[in-house]
Amino acid sequence: MSKFEPVLLRNRGVKDSARLSVYESRGGYQSIRKVLNQSVDEVIEEVKKANLRGRGGAGFPAGVKWGFLPKDRTKTLLCVNGDESEPPTFSNRVLMEVDPHQLIEGTLIAGYATKSQVAYIYLRVEFHEQFHILQKAIDEAYAAGYLGKNVFGSEYSMDCYIHRGAGAYVCGEETGLIESIEGKRGWPRIKPPFPAVSGLFNLPTVVNNVETLSCLPHIIERGADWFANVGPSHSTGPKLFCISGPVKKPGCYEAAMDITVRDLIEREDMGGGMLDGKKVKAVFPGGVSMGVLTADELDMKMDFSDPANYGLLGLGTAAAVVVNEDTDIRTVLRNVAKFFGTESCGQCTQCREGTSWMYKIAMRIEANAGRLEDLDILLETSRNMGMMPGLSICGLPDGAKFPIETVVSKFRGELEERIRSQSSDVKEVLESYR
Ligand SMILES: Cc1cc2nc3c(=O)[nH]c(=O)nc-3n(C[C@H](O)[C@H](O)[C@H](O)COP(=O)(O)O)c2cc1C
Numbered sequence: 001m002s003k004f005e006p007v008l009l010r011n012r013g014v015k016d017s018a019r020l021s022v023y024e025s026r027g028g029y030q031s032i033r034k035v036l037n038q039s040v041d042e043v044i045e046e047v048k049k050a051n052l053r054g055r056g057g058a059g060f061p062a063g064v065k066w067g068f069l070p071k072d073r074t075k076t077l078l079c080v081n082g083d084e085s086e087p088p089t090f091s092n093r094v095l096m097e098v099d100p101h102q103l104i105e106g107t108l109i110a111g112y113a114t115k116s117q118v119a120y121i122y123l124r125v126e127f128h129e130q131f132h133i134l135q136k137a138i139d140e141a142y143a144a145g146y147l148g149k150n151v152f153g154s155e156y157s158m159d160c161y162i163h164r165g166a167g168a169y170v171c172g173e174e175t176g177l178i179e180s181i182e183g184k185r186g187w188p189r190i191k192p193p194f195p196a197v198s199g200l201f202n203l204p205t206v207v208n209n210v211e212t213l214s215c216l217p218h219i220i221e222r223g224a225d226w227f228a229n230v231g232p233s234h235s236t237g238p239k240l241f242c243i244s245g246p247v248k249k250p251g252c253y254e255a256a257m258d259i260t261v262r263d264l265i266e267r268e269d270m271g272g273g274m275l276d277g278k279k280v281k282a283v284f285p286g287g288v289s290m291g292v293l294t295a296d297e298l299d300m301k302m303d304f305s306d307p308a309n310y311g312l313l314g315l316g317t318a319a320a321v322v323v324n325e326d327t328d329i330r331t332v333l334r335n336v337a338k339f340f341g342t343e344s345c346g347q348c349t350q351c352r353e354g355t356s357w358m359y360k361i362a363m364r365i366e367a368n369a370g371r372l373e374d375l376d377i378l379l380e381t382s383r384n385m386g387m388m389p390g391l392s393i394c395g396l397p398d399g400a401k402f403p404i405e406t407v408v409s410k411f412r413g414e415l416e417e418r419i420r421s422q423s424s425d426v427k428e429v430l431e432s433y434r
């Protein structure tokens, strides 16, 4: 494992780290000054060379995405995705709280590279404190001439606004986010057209995650080669990892993508081990939508490639939630099914019906009224509602499938045992859901 010195969180713990003067005294806003003297193509090439892959969940290379914008466009808009609604993810929140100017500088760099005139930072509604911190930082940047007309005295101008969502998981999906900024219900759009061609207000639009953009000042400052050499070649750069659940030190930690799930749980400088000496039963390592690992699978690497070897959808948001040995796996199943069953926006029949039926079945299993065939019904339903079989507008049901499928298949023995030995006192448990 490589030795690691925090980059994205280097200002964490520094007094008044959110203030412009502090950010600048620690080297901030030098990268954008450098970028403004480069051509757009040079900046894009540097980001491509760094192999910066999106931190929002899909891991799509940022430079390649920017290249999809039509060459003959006259206007471009940039959306910064700070919806952060994947349970149990909070790394964007930490970045915005600790270092809002790092995000603003990254937004300026991406704005310049994509020739965007306006950037909208989309914030989930619950981020009240972060909204004020970020707004204050934006105000400071405007007052200093770093945002608005002719930033840093250059030819480039960019306005930056915060748009606060109303609180829906699906508004983190890029076209749901775009609809929401337009003031409509946050319903994802059918693609194509993709946002790069026709996005916000029908203009070419780039959507990038807060952490993705926060990497940009460091790529420019230290160079693409430096970034490309942090971590494995397919998963480059510094990365934030969250850990929550019954561990000694839940929190947000930074490392190269060469750590394992076990490191995240056990390392003294990370999770610090399990609380009360309990054993791990299961871990959702990439946000719940990526699926679950058993206690025998903790050597999975937290990079963009290894999760597939464990039957997971991907690295996702790299936010792990740990489940201990005392937890009933039926409760875990019901909990994840509930999330997706209540967050589906309802546009697509398979997603709307599939996620809500999976929730009902999972409730029934937890309520001691499950049937053995319910497990196969869950598997079949989960496989028949996502984008991958071409049955939905957005990826929410794919994210609903993986936790259900992996919990059912990896913990099938325990689920079957629970169903076989269940008492029939259903009423009391059902009451508890009211
Ligand atoms: C249901 C759903 C929810 C999503 N939520 C988020 C989110 O909260 N934050 C985010 O950055 N990306 C989220 N995404 C991914 C975005 O659609 C998009 O790919 C991402 O913002 C692109 O940024 P990146 O390329 O920098 O990763 C979500 C996707 C889906 C399907």
Ligand code: SF4
Pocket (backbone or CB within 6 Å): 170, 187, 188, 343, 344, 345, 346, 347, 348, 349, 351, 352, 392, 393, 394, 395, 396, 397
């Ligand atoms: S897949 Fe689900 S969440 Fe996505 S648009 Fe369709 S119904 Fe809405």
